[in-house]
Amino acid sequence: MGDDAVLRVPPTHEIIIVPPPEHQGHHTLLQQCIQVRIAVFVTEQGFPLEVEVDEHDPTATHWLLRVLPSLESIGTIRAYRVENAGGSYYKLSRLAVLQEYRHYKFGRNLVLALHNWAEVHARNSGVTDYVKIVCHSQAARANSAGAIAFYRKLGYKEEGDLFDEDGEPHQKMVARLSLAE
Template sequence: MSAVYALRHNVFVVEQGVPEEIEVDEDDMVATHLAAVSDGHVIGTLRILLHGRTAKIGRMAVSASSRTEGIGRELMESAATTASSRGAEEIILGAQLTAYGFYKRLGYMEEGAVFDDGGTPHVMMRKKLQL
């Protein structure tokens, strides 16, 4: 987990300017964390929180040097499989506007207005899982 937190700190706090005090929160204690590992290094991560039949994906981060290698897509596909196996029927997430197209290509649909999270504009997105 220390490597997951280090990657998230680098991506969110250092690169994006998210306040350090909100990057790690109480949800980390109950979330399922996925990590992509290459040569012993965590190069991607996300967390999954289950709320009944809905899974919420958050804290998706991929190292700058790995962002064009499909790691994010693989993490999202693994998250959908994991969520479905645990009874989730849909996934929701708060997408940074800069990542909107990425999630749209994966089948997520926008819902609601743009909102601020950690100083970055986001929009909620949802995808029904194939059962």
């Protein structure tokens, strides 16, 4: 039997939203998200530690993916709303799954959890047509396949040219999620 025919059964897991700062548990859970990000972006991929935690972390919504029953933290993603003259959108960033847990659809499920949250948040803010999600995908480079093809599979489309972010090539990608019933 070839590899393609092997069914990869994901470990039992949960995806939780880190509660807001005033809630018990916020600090510990946010630190667990950041530990996953450091393992992936700093240790594995070589991005500078100084840029990993930024000004958006205190106010963003964060998700943590944990294996059960061990509660080992293995994946994370975050989102925040951006309002500017051109309209509003949600920024997706800091998506990371530990290397040994990839290709179990955990990355996909984290993005879908963020999409569900953004749809509810937008509806509650009076939006009725669609939700715009923007991310800056890593592009392929010497030691990384990038994530453009991953985001395409989730409905994202490239906008504009490649640009430098934190010293590596990135591509702006946008998804528009219809709110029509």
